Amino acid sequence: MPAFTHAVIGCGRVAPNHVDGFSALPDTVVAWACDRDIDQARALALDCGIEHVTDDPREVLEDPDVDAVSIAVDHAQHAELASAALRSGKHVLLEKPLALDVAAGTALTELAQQTGKLLSVVSQHRYDPVVRAVRRWIADGLLGRLVSSTVDLQCARTHDYYGDSYWRGSWAGEGGSAVINQGYHALDVTRWLHGDLDVVAAAARTSAMREVMETEDTLAAVLRSPDGALVTYNVTVAGVVTWRTRIGVVGTEGSVLFDLDHPGTLHLAEGGAELRRAAEEVRQRGEPPAPPGKGYYGISHRRQIAEFREAARGGDVRMSAGAQEGLGMLRLLNRLYEHVRTGVPAANGAPADAERAAPATEIAAAGRE
Ligand SMILES: NC(=O)c1ccc[n+]([C@@H]2O[C@H](COP(=O)([O-])OP(=O)(O)OC[C@H]3O[C@@H](n4cnc5c(N)ncnc54)[C@H](O)[C@@H]3O)[C@@H](O)[C@H]2O)c1
Structure with a gap:
């Protein structure tokens, strides 16, 4: 057996x-x-x-x-x-x-x-090599103090994608669309890099597929990290590009721009010599081919599953994607949608300290990853 x-x-x-x-x-x-x-x-x-x-x-x-x-x-x-x-x-x-x-x-x-x-x-995507590298660089101070990020996801979803599904495009079945589904990972990775995020402003619309969806196909938001860094987050599923996620992080000492898609391309890493050397290493390493399924799901289900299996059999591993991280994301999604609905910032939900997403800098201070 x-x-x-x-x-x-x-x-x-x-x-x-x-x-x-x-x-x-x-x-x-x-x-x-x-x-x-x-x-x-x-x-x-x-x-x-x-x-x-x-x-x-x-x-x-x-x-x-x-x-x-x-x-x-x-x-x-x-x-x-x-x-x-x-x-x-x-x-x-x-x-x-x-x-x-x-x-x-x-x-x-x-x-x-x-x-x-x-x-x-x-x-x-927390397990993507490029994401892990950027998180390490932030933790090691190679980007200095983070001041802003831009997060942009555009993808192309069709009438059939929503019309043929028993659950997509409905508040009851999906609970939203562009953000809670396609935009989830870009938001999750941003939160993992910056720490938990407050919602400063947010607006959403259903611009293209009103006959088949009651939820949003487009959302734009301004978010703020615990250190005060400002994040602009844009997601739409009503575009023509099959899938493209791009995240840029700007700090006082360095700046990076990368994709979450497969391969997780690092487009730019500007700053000190150490950052440039570390970036070159990531570029040289490349990425293995994508597993079966949609290419834009990336390569890292395998990595999270390996960690899950290890943790499930009692191994000494603290999962990068534990239940509390999922709860933190759910609270952030809730704040975003609440802001869109009411036009006013929703209370942060006051998560207990243990539940707050630790930004990369705190992880470094605590000496854990
Ligand atoms: N991590 C990622 O990159 C990623 C990518 C795609 C989807 N997802 C997530 O995966 C989940 C499923 O998405 P999908 O695109 O595969 O959906 P899907 O509609 O293609 O498949 C869902 C399946 O679940 C079955 N099902 C529904 N209720 C069931 C029940 N009670 N018992 C057994 N089977 C049941 C349906 O018949 C259907 O075949 C969603 O939460 C989605 O957000 C994640």
Whole structure:
């Protein structure tokens, strides 16, 4: 019997990245493909050589051999399915976001603590080599004091993408669109670099696909870090470029500009000699080819999954994408949408210190990564 048995619940677009990540690990098997649409489960099982299929998550959760599950369904069901999995004694790798409302997300993180099971929300771009490098440079002071960032995501989503989906483009199923779905990772990485973010201003619109979506296809915001750095964040899914994410970080001693897409290109690193040398190293290293699935999901599901597996078997590892990080993101999303709805800044939600995203500089001071 393998040392670690995994199951995937939800066999849609992102599921192959989960199967790929777990299948690549030694002594690990993906034993179940579960989708309430049994044809989806069968198709994934056939493609990936998965032994069992079912349309009922309960069958997976009742299997005593299953150590952990990936949950990759619509946003509205994240909290309920993850909670059922934790209660059944399974570790949970949950696709983003943690939940749709903060109360449900908080309850879920508490449940993970009570059950002693691992709950990790997918934030794969935190594991991208270029993102890790930039975070290290900030921590090491190579950029000086951060003063501003620009974050820009444009991608092209079609009428069919929303019209053919049972959950996308609806507040009830997706909880928003451009930000909570496509823009999630750019915001998450920015928050990871800067620390938790206040919302200074935000506006959203549905500009192109009103017949098929009630949620936003475009959002622009000004955010502020705990150190006072100002971040402009723009996301639209109504463009013509398939996918392009670009993040620029400006500090008093250095400036960087990079993509989150695959490959995670470093476009610019200007500053002192040490920064330029470190940037050259990143450029020389290059990146492995993308796994199956959409290229713009990147290469790092594999990395987060390897860390998840290590943490789940009790290894001495503090996950870069733990449950509290997912909760912090959920709170920020909530503040953003609240600001858009009411036109006034929502209270920060006063997260306890332990839950606050530590900026890269604090990580350096604490000597941990
Ligand atoms: N990390 C990333 O880069 C990334 C990329 C894409 C999607 N996602 C996230 O993954 C999740 C799924 O997105 P997707 O694009 O794969 O969606 P999808 O619509 O392609 O697939 C979802 C699947 O879940 C199934 N499902 C729904 N309810 C179920 C239930 N109760 N039990 C079993 N199966 C059920 C549906 O039948 C469907 O096949 C979302 O949270 C999304 O935000 C993350």
